Amino acid sequence: MERIPILKMGRYLLVTIQVDMHDRLALTLQDDLTERIVRDAAKAVLIDISALEMVDSFIGRTIANIAAMSSVLDAETVVVGMQPAVAITLVELGLPLKGVRTALSVEHGMAVLKARLLSDDERHGDATQ
Amino acid sequence: MSETIRAHEKAVLEEWLDAQVSGRGMRSELLSRQELHDQSRSFLDALASAMATGVDVHSPSFIPVRQMLEELSAARARQGYTPTETATFVFSMKQPLFALIRRVFKDDPAALAESAWEVTRLLDSLGLFTMEVYQKGREQVIIRQQEEMLELSTPVITLWKGILALPMIGTLDSSRTQVVMETLLQRIVETGAPLAIIDITGVPTVDTLTAQHLLKTVAAARLMGADCIISGIRPQIAQTIVHLGVDLGDVITKASLADAFAVALKRLGLGVQRTRPEQNAQASAPPKRSGQAEEA
Numbered sequence: 505m506e507r508i509p510i511l512k513m514g515r516y517l518l519v520t521i522q523v524d525m526h527d528r529l530a531l532t533l534q535d536d537l538t539e540r541i542v543r544d545a546a547k548a549v550l551i552d553i554s555a556l557e558m559v560d561s562f563i564g565r566t567i568a569n570i571a572a573m574s575s576v577l578d579a580e581t582v583v584v585g586m587q588p589a590v591a592i593t594l595v596e597l598g599l600p601l602k603g604v605r606t607a608l609s610v611e612h613g614m615a616v617l618k619a620r621l622l623s624d625d626e627r628h629g630d631a632t633q
Numbered sequence: 634m635s636e637t638i639r640a641h642e643k644a645v646l647e648e649w650l651d652a653q654v655s656g657r658g659m660r661s662e663l664l665s666r667q668e669l670h671d672q673s674r675s676f677l678d679a680l681a682s683a684m685a686t687g688v689d690v691h692s693p694s695f696i697p698v699r700q701m702l703e704e705l706s707a708a709r710a711r712q713g714y715t716p717t718e719t720a721t722f723v724f725s726m727k728q729p730l731f732a733l734i735r736r737v738f739k740d741d742p743a744a745l746a747e748s749a750w751e752v753t754r755l756l757d758s759l760g761l762f763t764m765e766v767y768q769k770g771r772e773q774v775i776i777r778q779q780e781e782m783l784e785l786s787t788p789v790i791t792l793w794k795g796i797l798a799l800p801m802i803g804t805l806d807s808s809r810t811q812v813v814m815e816t817l818l819q820r821i822v823e824t825g826a827p828l829a830i831i832d833i834t835g836v837p838t839v840d841t842l843t844a845q846h847l848l849k850t851v852a853a854a855r856l857m858g859a860d861c862i863i864s865g866i867r868p869q870i871a872q873t874i875v876h877l878g879v880d881l882g883d884v885i886t887k888a889s890l891a892d893a894f895a896v897a898l899k900r901l902g903l904g905v906q907r908t909r910p911e912q913n914a915q916a917s918a919p920p921k922r923s924g925q926a927e928e929a
Contacts, residue, residue, distance in 0.1 A: 583856075583858075584858060585857075585858075586856050586857045586858070587822070587857075588815060588818030588819055588821075588822060588853070588857065590856075591818060591853040591854070591856040591857050592814060592815070592818065592853050594853070594856055595849045595852045595853045595856070596849070600852040600855070600856070601856060606855060606856055606857060606858040607827075607858035608821070608822075608825050608826075608827055608857060608858040608859060609825060609858075612825075612827065612858060613858070
């Protein structure tokens with residue numbers, strides 16, 4: 505069965521969507537990702553959708569859901585590299601993905617996550633990494 | 634009818650020309666009498682040949698007449714003739730033609746009435762046809778101008794590395810906003826700029842629809858990971874926005890482009906520094922500020 509790979513790098517999980525999303529693939533990703541966040545105790549998730557050229561309302565909502573689920577599991581999520589056409593479509597569909605952090609590129613996204621983890625560590629006073 | 638006109642072509646043409654020149658249709662600065670004479674003669678000629686088969690304007694025999702009218706009417710629409718002036722070309726033909734049939738059928742009232750009706754019908758439909766083409770010509774002018782405006786109005790400029798500015802000018806409607814939104818998002822992708830300033834100093838009015846378009850653009854940019862600042866909000870527009878109950882949400886708004894630029898620089902960890910001490914207060918010239926930004 506087709507799957508989107510989830511890569512672990514330290515406390516980060518990296519998801520790169522390289523194929524056209526369809527409904528079942530999106531749901532599989534949702535299952536896999538939540539499971540991996542718990543199993544690996546990941547604190548940060550980066551989803552790269554720069555290769556995604558088309559979205560519908562279902563995929564849009566699934567992306568929002570994945571981000572919301574990750575934050576429930578205490579993992580900071582950032583969606584990076586959204587194409588202009590995709591952004592316009594989501595806005596026109598009335599899905600502005602409130603509460604989802606976004607960044608222009610993987611580089612920017614990693615910077616956002618790093619800053620976030622750093623401030624978390626300072627707040628909790630533990631430097632386990 | 635056709636032969637009658639042919640037989641008296643010269644007289645009809647003269648009378649018609651006089652009617653045109655004395656009437657409202659003549660613009661001597663745009664069209665000389667000689668040109669008008671040539672136009673009228675070839676038109677009358679075409680009309681006479683077409684009328685040999687009947688007076689139905691939509692029949693194939695009238696194709697040359699219609700083509701001639703199309704050219705004439707489109708040309709006049711471009712040259713700025715008024716509708717009346719354009720229509721007069723056809724309608725001023727009534728007088729000479731009526732005079733002609735009165736002379737020819739003066740002993741036969743039934744035939745006179747019959748041909749008068751035919752001529753009226755024919756000229757009326759030709760006149761209406763002229764107006765239709767005239768209207769089309771004007772509409773084309775309007776469409777072309779709209780397209781030109783659309784191209785003119787969407788520049789995206791780089792203020793600093795990582796800061797884009799989009800000065801919007803003119804009324805924002807759906808099609809323009811679409812172009813603006815696409816250009817801005819495209820430039821964000823190309824430059825990788827995390828900050829964009831939308832300046833609406835040149836937007837005369839903001840209504841709920843315009844505000845919604847703006848918010849959509851901001852939302853789309855945010856989805857891509859870029860933040861937008863809206864600047865150039867004039868006092869009346871601020872009042873309108875509040876009176877309309879538009880919720881700008883968590884969008885950053887600033888009164889001037891300079892303020893927005895300052896915020897953007899701060900976000901990127903940049904700042905503006907003076908490189909020379911300030912001139913004393915009596916100096917008439919306003920103190921110059923160097924625009925040099927340095928890494929904080």
